[in-house]
Amino acid sequence: QKEVEQDPGPLSVPEGAIVSLNCTYSNSAFQYFMWYRQYSRKGPELLMYTYSSGNKEDGRFTAQVDKSSKYISLFIRDSQPSDSATYLCAMSENSGGSNYKLTFGKGTLLTVNP
Amino acid sequence: NAGVMQNPRHLVRRRGQEARLRCSPMKGHSHVYWYRQLPEEGLKFMVYLQKENIIDESGMPKERFSAEFPKEGPSILRIQQVVRGDSAAYFCASSQGRNQPQHFGDGTRLSIL
Numbered sequence A: 001q002k003e004v005e006q007d008p009g010p011l012s013v014p015e016g017a018i019v020s021l022n023c024t025y026s027n028s029a030f031q032y033f034m035w036y037r038q039y040s041r042k043g044p045e046l047l048m049y050t051y052s053s054g055n056k057e058d059g060r061f062t063a064q065v066d067k068s069s070k071y072i073s074l075f076i077r078d079s080q081p082s083d084s085a086t087y088l089c090a091m092s093e094n095s096g097g098s099n100y101k102l103t104f105g106k107g108t109l110l111t112v113n114p
Numbered sequence B: 001n002a003g004v005m006q007n008p009r010h011l012v013r014r015r016g017q018e019a020r021l022r023c024s025p026m027k028g029h030s031h032v033y034w035y036r037q038l039p040e041e042g043l044k045f046m047v048y049l050q051k052e053n054i055i056d057e058s059g060m061p062k063e064r065f066s067a068e069f070p071k072e073g074p075s076i077l078r079i080q081q082v083v084r085g086d087s088a089a090y091f092c093a094s095s096q097g098r099n100q101p102q103h104f105g106d107g108t109r110l111s112i113l
Helices: none
Strands: A004-006 A011-014 A020-024 A030-038 A045-051 A053-056 A061-066 A070-078 A086-095 A107-114 B005-007 B010-013 B019-024 B031-037 B043-050 B053-056 B066-067 B075-081 B088-095 B106-112
Touching: A004 A086, A004 B088, A011 A020, A020 A107, A030 A061, A045 A053, A045 A061, A053 B075, B005 B088, B010 B019, B019 B088, B019 B106, B031 B075, B043 B066, B043 B075, B075 B088
Parallel strands: A011 A107, B010 B106
Antiparallel strands: A004 A020, A020 A070, A030 A045, A030 A086, A053 A061, A061 A070, A086 A107, B005 B019, B019 B075, B031 B043, B031 B088, B043 B053, B066 B075, B088 B106
16 A cells, blocks of 8 residues: 555546545654645645644635545635646655655646636 | 756756756755656655755665765756666755755656667
8 A cells, every 4th residue: 555645637627616636645654744736847836734634725725634534635716727737745754853754646637627 | 036946857868877967946945855756656755965964865776876965056966877767757845944845846857768
């Protein structure tokens, strides 16, 4: 079993739809959770950064972490064609006070159709 | 552009040659990380460096790969005697501190002929 599982998609939605992206993980030591957006031929761009369980909202984006289920989600409201990209989840442990070693999912390819 | 700068964006090498990948962190960042993204795989951590120090190289292959971050100049990821399996996208990230969010460059796509 891989440490981080992410449905690769592709996921195609109409403009304005609510998008739900998810990752599951097996390592109960993960405490920091991130979502990155990656456009084609570009580097990952940090969208959300959360610690432990709970919700975090930033504009049209909401990140949820459920540590009891080892499940994280990213919701995108009022999706736009410019949201079309690959979304990567990433997570890290708090090992000896350090959380720099990120473990990534493979990414979900999202297309928002006008 | 104050972001993480990587060059070259594309690099083609023949088997047995050396590849040098460069990374300049964001202004004000002194922590650098290298990740590798193989085809159909997620990004994998390779190495973490601060100025003049390798902090964690647990993700680096034991042979042919090395990294440095000198006092002056960019961080360098060096791959000696490249093989076909080294073909991948190599991403550099930087952060202000050890436990701060990492910001990525646009990567170097290495192709081995």
